[in-house]
Amino acid sequence: MHDVTFNNVIDAVAQVMKVPRELVMDPAWNRDCIRARHLAMYIMKQYLPGAGSLAIGVFFSVDPNTVTYGVHRVKLHLIKDEIMQQHEITISQVLKLQGKKKCRPHKVNNTPVTKALKR
Numbered sequence: 001m002h003d004v005t006f007n008n009v010i011d012a013v014a015q016v017m018k019v020p021r022e023l024v025m026d027p028a029w030n031r032d033c034i035r036a037r038h039l040a041m042y043i044m045k046q047y048l049p050g051a052g053s054l055a056i057g058v059f060f061s062v063d064p065n066t067v068t069y070g071v072h073r074v075k076l077h078l079i080k081d082e083i084m085q086q087h088e089i090t091i092s093q094v095l096k097l098q099g100k101k102k103c104r105p106h107k108v109n110n111t112p113v114t115k116a117l118k119r
Helices: 006-017 021-025 031-047 053-060 064-080 082-094 113-118
Strands: none
Touching: 006 021, 006 031, 006 082, 021 031, 031 053, 031 064, 031 082, 053 064, 064 082
16 A cells, blocks of 8 residues: 555545646635645545644645644535535545544534534
8 A cells, every 4th residue: 555645635636626736736716726725635634644734734835724724614514515525535535545534523613513513
């Protein structure tokens, strides 16, 4: 089995979301580019050992708080956006990451997702 790199994640996100790799990396404000970039940050943070906000921020040339914000936005989208859910599944299949999530289940404002949905 090969180690997945940040570049592998970018390539997989670009392929699945049909956004050119250059635009995933570019700080463009186009909605599709932002969603792809945030999803890449989320995949990196959730699945890759040692991939913290600082390392991801350096890779994307952004502040670590931007990474934290992007990951949070994806978590919110994953709760109710079936397309985003499917993108995450497909990307993790492309990268062969099934069952390798390194983090705990999603929480929204420190509340487990199941409780957050009942509000």
